Amino acid sequence: MIPVNELARGFKLYQKEYEDRALEVLRSGWYILGRQMTSFEEEFAAALGEDCDCAGVDNGLDAIWLGLRAAGIGAGDEVIVQANGYIATMLGIMNCGATPVFVEPDEYYQLDADAIKKAVTERTKAVMVTHLYGQATRMDRICDECRHLGLMLFEDCAQSHFASFKGVNTGLFGKASFFSFYPTKNLGAFGDAGAVVSKDSAITDAVRILRNYGSDRRYHNIDIGYNMRLDEMQAGLLRVRLSHMEELIANRRHIADRYLNEMKNPKVELPKTAEGCSHTWYQFIVRVDDRKAFMDHMKNEGVATDISWETPPYLQPCMMEKFGYGPGSFPVTEDICAHIVTLPMMEYMEEDEITKVIEAVNAF
Numbered sequence: 001m002i003p004v005n006e007l008a009r010g011f012k013l014y015q016k017e018y019e020d021r022a023l024e025v026l027r028s029g030w031y032i033l034g035r036q037m038t039s040f041e042e043e044f045a046a047a048l049g050e051d052c053d054c055a056g057v058d059n060g061l062d063a064i065w066l067g068l069r070a071a072g073i074g075a076g077d078e079v080i081v082q083a084n085g086y087i088a089t090m091l092g093i094m095n096c097g098a099t100p101v102f103v104e105p106d107e108y109y110q111l112d113a114d115a116i117k118k119a120v121t122e123r124t125k126a127v128m129v130t131h132l133y134g135q136a137t138r139m140d141r142i143c144d145e146c147r148h149l150g151l152m153l154f155e156d157c158a159q160s161h162f163a164s165f166k167g168v169n170t171g172l173f174g175k176a177s178f179f180s181f182y183p184t185k186n187l188g189a190f191g192d193a194g195a196v197v198s199k200d201s202a203i204t205d206a207v208r209i210l211r212n213y214g215s216d217r218r219y220h221n222i223d224i225g226y227n228m229r230l231d232e233m234q235a236g237l238l239r240v241r242l243s244h245m246e247e248l249i250a251n252r253r254h255i256a257d258r259y260l261n262e263m264k265n266p267k268v269e270l271p272k273t274a275e276g277c278s279h280t281w282y283q284f285i286v287r288v289d290d291r292k293a294f295m296d297h298m299k300n301e302g303v304a305t306d307i308s309w310e311t312p313p314y315l316q317p318c319m320m321e322k323f324g325y326g327p328g329s330f331p332v333t334e335d336i337c338a339h340i341v342t343l344p345m346m347e348y349m350e351e352d353e354i355t356k357v358i359e360a361v362n363a364f
């Protein structure tokens with residue numbers, strides 16, 4: 001069976017470098033808030049673009065929570081998000097006391113600039129874009145809309161490392177952006193890790209304090225903080241993976257190009273990429289009317305598939321109780337969630353595996 005993803009492949013690609021780095025960290029005698037973390041922060045910020053700063057944290061959800069809190073988002077504030085986004089984005093907003101307000105996505109599954117105006121209330125403080133599945137969102141009109149309406153703009157880049165809009169990397173458009181390095185992500189660690197990126201170092205400096213008990217120097221606490229630090233082992237291993245990002249993304253693009261060129265089945269709608277938006281193919285998502293029959297067929301052909309995700313966040317029990325949304329609240333989102341299928345996309349796939357996935361799709 002060809003899996004949807006297999007993390008051991010990513011490890012084996014650069015096994016020796018990972019093992020050397022792990023030993024280096026183990027032997028260093030320094031495991032929290034050290035040289036690996038500060039080096040990773042510098043290297044990741046430099047790779048993303050000029051004049052941005054990066055503060056490492058313990059995971060993507062906490063990056064959202066701390067980053068929003070550092071930017072002053074709190075109780076009573078509303079933050080506009082796309083209804084088909086990931087629940088962690090909404091939880092990050094809710095953990096700092098604010099309320100997510102949902103809107104329908106565009107045909108690329110991304111936040112729709114036209115939806116912002118309709119969702120604004122006097123409590124709206126910010127818009128949170130999630131560049132879903134690895135494709136950059138069309139940012140020009142969203143940036144204009146936020147400027148026009150006086151809203152802060154944030155980006156959830158947990159799926160979009162190095163995807164760009166008109167040549168600018170995602171994560172550099174708003175007040176702050178949030179990265180996850182969960183192992184499956186394109187820049188993945190070997191455990192939990194995340195980061196806040198901002199061009200405003202007041203935000204990243206506040207995150208550095210909040211992640212470490214609210215402490216600005218040793219045994220001196222100026223804020224009610226957390227323990228949300230990026231550890232040395234994950235930071236060290238992330239530096240190895242970061243140094244190979246170009247080839248890893250090129251490899252995903254090769255797989256996606258073959259899928260897009262060679263899959264020819266009118267029953268299977270291929271993903272579209274918007275003009276000016278680059279795609280780094282965190283996931284390759286197709287749309288099929290009869291999803292169950294398609295997934296059964298693929299399984300019989302020896303190809304695993306997945307759904308990310310079947311239930312939109314606002315229909316999860318914890319959200320329905322809180323906000324009173326129900327089935328039918330967002331029909332476009334519910335239609336997406338009822339028909340999307342995730343095809344195998346991983347580093348690294350053999351050519352004959354790619355061919356097998358294509359043939360299985362074409363045979364449906």
Ligand SMILES: *Cc1c(COP(=O)(O)O)cnc(C)c1O
Nearest residue numbers: 059060061086088089158180182
């Ligand atoms: C993975 C992910 C997160 C959460 O990241 P964790 O590191 O797992 O906490 C947040 N938002 C999106 C869009 C994600 O894909």
